[in-house]
Amino acid sequence: MQSSAADGVLAEYGSSKPMEASLQKKRQAMIDRLSNRHQSRTATAGNSTRSADDDNLDSAVASFASKFSESKCSIDSLIDKSSSVDSSAIRSHLDGISSSIAALEQLVAESSYSLPSYELRSALKSVSEMKQRLENQSAELLPKKKFSFRNKSATAAAKSSAAVRPKDPDPPKQQPPVLVIRESPxxxxxxxxxxxxxxxxxxxxxxxxxxxxxxxxxxxxxxxxxxxxxxxxxxxxxxxxxxxxxxxxxxxxxxxxxxxxxxxxxxxxxxxxxxxxxxxxxxxxxxxxxxxxxxxxxxxxxxxxxxxxxxxxxxxxxxxxxxxxxxxxxxxxxxxxxxxxxxxxxxxxxxxxxxxxxxx
The missing domain is CATH 2.160.20.70 (Pectate Lyase C-like)
Incomplete structure (x- = not known):
């Protein structure tokens, strides 16, 4: 039985490892293709019919793809290592990953006006998947609040201790991407x-x-x-x-x-x-x-x-x-x-x- 168009769209947004590998290969192939195209234009500059704007756009897309791929690999590696981080350092480790994802999301927002539709859609999907992976790791690795019955004296002592002990900092909130409006006339x-x-x-x-x-x-x-x-x-x-x-x-x-x-x-x-x-x-x-x-x-x-x-x-x-x-x-x-x-x-x-x- 043939799958529906909706199934195809939803499948594109799945988070399986084979799909991530496929997207990574496509992104690298695009970088290589743009690089080869640039070298070809350089060798035949006299016969080139493309405009300077086209060259600049290709360069911007290739630069974005390279930066995004490098950052994504780094973030994925940090998430994979989370389970081996000492419990005393796990919160700061996850906070660092959260900040890195926010920075990558900002890069996508700032580059969105020059990216082809497929590349933008792929980047947004990858960021969403990284957020979900981080959320899953946080739920699994961060200590959960335990419930127990306590007498009044124990409760009072706990409150007093909590008042003295500094509270663990909350992880930085990820702001939604803001499309940057440039300074121009x-x-x-x-x-x-x-x-x-x-x-x-x-x-x-x-x-x-x-x-x-x-x-x-x-x-x-x-x-x-x-x-x-x-x-x-x-x-x-x-x-x-x-x-x-x-x-x-x-x-x-x-x-x-x-x-x-x-x-x-x-x-x-x-x-x-x-x-x-x-x-x-x-x-x-x-x-x-x-x-x-x-x-x-x-x-x-x-x-x-x-x-x-x-x-x-x-x-x-x-x-x-x-x-x-x-x-x-x-x-x-x-x-x-x-x-x-x-x-x-x-x-x-x-x-x-x-x-x-x-x-x-």
Missing amino acids: GFRNAEDATLTKNFRGSGIGEFTASDLDSCEVRLIGCINALFINRLRNCRVYTGPVIGSVLIEQVENCVFVLASHQIRIHNASGCDFYLRVRSRPIIEDCLRVRFAPYCLRYEGMEEELQEAGLGDESGNWGNVDDFKWLRAVQSPNWSVLEESQRIECFEIHESGDGNENPQTD
Whole structure:
């Protein structure tokens, strides 16, 4: 009997040793492949058709994979040795492992905007497995509180002793990963404002929109990366982003975006009108809806072509929810019905804008 799609997805997230070995081999193979590709490009630099951005992305992915693999091996080794650690040192040993896992989780968060979907999913799965292994070891090795009947004098003596003896420090709490918003030129700390930026000829590579409330953001021209953080009741219209768009903590907003990669974390009640080369990724999101890109300004079509976004891929409706592992549709996102979509928004040379009906 054939297994269902759901079984396949859940099997991918199993924690068996063969699966860990397989993921390790895949990650090492990717490092080797990227290294060979880089050497090949170096030998034939004159004939290379890849851009500097592609080279930088490959380098970043290879660097992450190498660091992650090294840290994971170290953590796994420490967990394996836990059972042989002296009981007087076991708590500090486990606390050290917890800190190492937290640091590795932060590395994944900081690198998430540049990682391919498979590599990010694999890294998150590995971190989750390490947390579970540490939790199992802690439950097995840390001393358990014993229950016994005591008379009042014994209880009073115990309380007095406890008051004098310093309490064992609690293990550090692992904070959820925070997607890092980089320090870059941008719009910050504004309310009830219309914010317009033309990137043509500016030389700006990365741009940030952060801590905005009830604002309208209009971005004209190409940039390499866009970071959006803590927006409420805003509308954001952007031209092509050559690399990635990273969105964190947004509420009741409308986004009109074109990019090669779009990742959305902690969004609620937002609509996304996208043109995107890869599948959009959401995590910890509620009531988010998706529709095709709907922006116009003079020269935009040429910029989309130059950015490799000239053709509509249809990926705006192929959303990956990293917190939904079942085979059925995630309840956290939906396709926005045509009757509820905004009309095409046009930005004029002056920076003013208005919604216009779609034209064939």
